[in-house]
Amino acid sequence: MRGTQRRSLTTRILRTRILRTRILTTIIALLALQLGSLVAPAYACGCGAMIPDAAERIGVDREESAVRWDGSTETVVMRFRVHGNAKRAAWIMPVPSRADVSLGDPALFDELDRLTEPEERDRFYFWPRSDDWPFADDDMDGAGAAPPGAGAGVGVVGRERLGPFDVARLTATDPGALGDWLRTNGFELPERLTGALQPYVERSWEYVAVRLAPQEQDAVLSGELTPLRIAFASPELVYPMRLSRLAKTAQSLGLYVLADHRMEPRSPIGGDRPEVTFAGRIDRPEGAVAALAGGGPVHLTVLEQEFPNPGRIDDDHHLRTVADTPYREVVYTDRLLTIGGGIPAWLATVGGGALLATAATLLAVRASRRRRDPAPGVRSAV
Template sequence: MKLWRMVAGVLGFAAVAVGVTPAWACACGGYLPDAESRARAYGENALVRYDGQREQIVLSMAVHGVSKKAAWIMPVPAAAEVSLDDKNTFYGLEAITAPKVVTRTTYWPFRNLKITDRDGSVGGAPRGPAAVDVRQQMTLGPFQVARLGGSSASAVTNWLRVNGYVVPATLATNLTPYITEKWEIVAVKLAPKETSGSLSGATPPLRLSFASARIVYPMRLSKGATTQQTVSVYVASDHRVDASQLPDPSVQPKLLYAGRVTDRPELTGSHNYLTAYTVSYADPSRITNDFTFTPAANDDEFQRITYVTENDGWPSTLAIVLLGPLLIGVGAALLARRSVRKSRA
């Protein structure tokens, strides 16, 4: 596992170093890149906590490049409380859901050869038109946050444009279902502290908390993306959950982990059953729904397995190399002798 992580890290660093923009974007909502600065989000983690009445979504994105305008839009079904979350949240979740390493021994004449099977499994800004309800504006760490309601998607996108957000041509169309359903729109702008500063690496996790009768993870805005969309969602509730409604019914998410976790601050009380999924959408235009998660039929646990094959060391290898031919020869002689006896009989 360490070898794969090392390779992935080197490749990721090399891609950034040569100016290659990875084909990832924020799958939680509408990521609005700053075309001038070429800032991009190339990774995302999301923790969804649910206690039966309120839902929390914790987001952290990896950003490369200098950004003054880059932002993302997150629709939520009810008025949201927005705050920063613990910066170490996702380190703990990644450790919990990592594949279990199972070592298998080999006696071939290669010392410390490792072969891995990665897929084994057992405020103050100008107000917009009257049709937009600016409910709150605040600054949280490197973010400028606005909570918006609106009578139409065009009114909301006009407000975003007036207030310095980059607005793609398809945003109003993709926002319309949320506005029709009276969802609140949380607009988050990346705001470096210095004019010439840059945002890179993982952003501080941002937490949105709101009332909800179901576990939902907004995805419909990703329909407007032009590159592959990848998202990993960690769902913490009282039981294991299934992805009962899919953004694209033709693309099934991959289960990463399922089990109770009792020793992590991210998962408290009785809502400590963690179910983790990941999924990639090669054709985001096929996305038509949000994720909805519902209780599974049982709380069966699941953890991926990575098999690592290691040589037992030079003593056993030498013994096999030296004794192997002798044992084979003895076995062949015994078989020949038995054959002779049978023929005489």
């Protein structure tokens, strides 16, 4: 008896030590994760670069963009969801020609989401599953986020204040001069970004530099930022992505494309294969979608893409026209097949079969008894 008690006590002590070790390991891992997030800035985003002030950090959780291209003019409306402790940050986007910048309509993306939401269908199954009676736990409830002057080599085309954005439209003949201009204006420019800008300088692209600052004093940049609308002339539908290769963490891109036909990227440019989640013609767009589309019918394509290793991004997205094949995602809800007043079909089938078997047995017994019982008025011989 004493030996059994000792073994039980030893087992409890070992379990307690293992539990303490696991708790300590978890705490250390969480602290390391927190420390890593404080010292590793995430300053790149899908179509440009987020640059916080020194000693601050900002990360882009997700970038959503709606792009309208009519064959000669491209309009990009961008919305970012960010996190971090930055009170100010810069955002840079290369554009192939002179750009007009204004605030976007915050309702645009909600309207696009409603237009492209998946179709919901029910899918029925016959036999009960683990969360159905009689296997389900009774406790389950059924519940099955005045500007400084430009330096040499940089031209300031325009400078305006748009809500929380201080927007500068720039030209540059070399990336180093552009970096000097940004530093002079109070922004920290990672050295690697200078080299990443070289391909755009060689093609004589221009730049939209945006300084983001919350309107509330001492507030930090967090959550969804006000959309920004940028329009420029372009003979092809191009979405700048090259600067995203500087990102320290995986990137996620959601792209709504409004054009005369269905549009898809020519290549994955170093990310996962772009996924089409919606494609279809919108005959009568309304509200913010109509304002972006120009009021007439338009073909809408929705693309989702993940970039697990941003360093592999090697180009901008160049989109091309493809066949206007419609597509909409279908989301299935699995439901137990029932009949009548909600009776499970399997129960009715099994129960009905049992009843038939019972009835057949009773009929057989009754027939057997009738054969054994003498007819009325007839006595058995003794």
